[in-house]
Amino acid sequence: SHVDPARYAIPQIRFLTLAHPHNLLLDLWLQLGALGLIVVVTLLLLTTRHLWRARRSPVALAALAMLVDLLVHGMLDQTLLGGDLFYLWWVLVLLGLSATDYAKECI
Numbered sequence: 001s002h003v004d005p006a007r008y009a010i011p012q013i014r015f016l017t018l019a020h021p022h023n024l025l026l027d028l029w030l031q032l033g034a035l036g037l038i039v040v041v042t043l044l045l046l047t048t049r050h051l052w053r054a055r056r057s058p059v060a061l062a063a064l065a066m067l068v069d070l071l072v073h074g075m076l077d078q079t080l081l082g083g084d085l086f087y088l089w090w091v092l093v094l095l096g097l098s099a100t101d102y103a104k105e106c107i
Contacts, residue, residue: 022077023075024071024074024075025037027074028040043093044067044071046096046097047067047092047093047096047097048067048096050096050097050098050099051063051064051067051095051096051099052064053099054099057099059095059099060095060096060099063092063095063096063099064096066088066092067092067096070085070088070089070092073085
């Protein structure tokens with residue numbers, strides 16, 4: 001049988017069907033807490049810094065572009081810690097943190 005949500009004084013019932021907030025920072029904060037948010041933002045900043053320093057490498061440029069796309073997508077639609085984006089995030093972090101070593105070898 002179908003139950004009418006308006007009958008039970010829940011006018012905003014449509015918002016209860018969301019699986020996650022459509023905001024990357026809020027979603028990370030809710031899933032990991034304040035300390036987890038700080039860790040992820042720190043990893044993001046370190047990864048971005050390393051990829052920017054190694055920007056002469058096409059791999060680093062591609063990883064930097066993918067990281068920007070991942071962040072924009074995370075702010076608008078999908079969460080960072082869910083689905084396939086979780087694996088992409090860690091691949092980009094590993095590429096970014098090893099990018100400076102690769103850039104030093106190229107110079």
